[in-house]
Amino acid sequence: MKLKAILVSGFLIMAMFSSSFFMNIASGSSTEKKAMVDESLLEAFSTSLEPVEVIVTFQDGTMDSRKDILHDAGIQKGLFLNSLPMAGVLATHDQVKTLSQAPDVVSIYLNKQLQYENEDATSNTRVDEVRTNSQMTKQNGGLPVSGAGIGVVINDSGVDGTHQDLEYGNHLVQNVLSSTNLHAIDAILPITYIENVPNTDNNSGHGTHVAGIVGGTGAMSGGKYEGVAPGADLIGYGSGASLAILDTLGGFDYALTHQREYNIRIITNSWGDTSQAGKEFDPFDPINIATKKLYDRGIITVFSAGNSGPDAATISGNYKKAPWVITVAAGDDSYQLADFSSRGEKGKGGTVMVDGKEWTWNDQPTITAPGVDIISTRVLSPLPLLGATKDAAAIDPGHIPYYTTMSGTSMAAPHAAGVIALMLDANPTLTPLEVKNILETTAKSMQDYEVWETGAGYIDAFRSVEKAFQHAQN
Secondary structure, three states: OHHHHHHHHHHHHHHHHHHHHHHHHHHOOOOOOOOEEOOHHHHHHHOOOOOEEEEEEEOOOOOOOHHHHHHHOOOOOEEEOOOOOEEEEEEOHHHHHHHHOOOOEEEEEEOOEEEEOOOOOOOOOOHHHHHHOHHHHHHOOOOOOOOOOOEEEEEEOOOEOOOHHHOEOOOEEEEEEEOOOHHHOOOEEEOOEEOOOOEOOOOOOHHHHHHHHHHOOOHHHOOOOOOOOOOOEEEEEEOOOOEEHHHHHHHHHHHHHOHHHHOEEEEEEOEEOHHHOOOOOOOOOHHHHHHHHHHHOOOEEEEEOOOOOOOOOOOOOHHHHOOOOEEEEEEOOOOOEOOOOOOOOOOOEEEEEEOOEEEEEEOOOOEEEEOOOEEEEOOOOOOOOOOHHHHHHHOOHHHOOOEEEEOOHHHHHHHHHHHHHHHHHHOOOOOHHHHHHHHHHHOEOOOOOOHHHHOOOEOOHHHHHHHHHHHHHO
């Protein structure tokens, strides 16, 4: 009992000290400029005497000095990213305090756990019309608009490239297995990836389903369950069933590092953090810093809105409200918003200065896309019973070994990513903001809902691609 009392007292003292430390940083009471420190670290340090996993973002231009800055703070274990000015490290409270006062450190955030957003079709969005429209084929040099040559990163659990709809080495042009286990290293090292892995989705099937929605070829169903952009070049970035912020940053970093190699223009992300529901946009969040870097390089970031509806203020991440990303709500085949689809909050938003420019953010999705009972590729092994009940009712018996049914905004985001690939096939010069504007102005109105629930409305691939061609002509 005496030992327990000492430990509790220690935690209370640390919490008081941490509160003062974080309040000073937040209020800017010191004349020195300090790094922004994530409030979630306060709770982490108050419940643990051990070092915790944190993500450190540095000023641009400090890529070569990051290791020295960390060593100066006494940090000996971590991984630094290749293109993003960030590192994931194990750090104590005192080390974070020291880092926060380093002039080249921008922010320090907890490496929080995230969740994939699947809930326990192409005709609706007029994708089929894009495929068969003779005028669009003519405008596209005689080839159907299919997303040909557009690189799309699937930042997810992994992709099963042994599935013929997602054949590795052909349609799946690269498949990466990521590992960011900070506890398994004993130095500060560059992040490493295992490339050219045929199957990286051995435990959930989530990423394989997502990849099939973006651009599965439908090879195992005679084209019946073809994805939105079957001509796109898919790049899998697999982090496994357990996901944390550093894992997702690895995907963003890979997209930047290999952008030219694979013509990467889109990265789709079907994950989030329900504890972030209702949070205001935070420009210092490492995910926001990363997606802004991608935006600056012409890469479009797509997010799922979350599955915590129908209540307001349930979008699962402040980073899904960034003005330069596209966040997707889930609808059904009757053009209704799914009950589970996360909503924003009416009238909530604001302005913020980022990189010398004023941006306006709003607490709402960008667009709604199909996300209910979506049939797409299943992992061939070891999960044969995914969606078994719905599969038996919706899928031809001969196709059940290769396809399964899932619901969630996890399925809506890759649908939008596929439509964007079609748009960029039609007009590769489109910027991220032009793509976002076209999606919003061509969306089908959803009369029974408000913009903070559905965004601009239900995605219309035909009108979006048509508008992309018009931009090219102008």
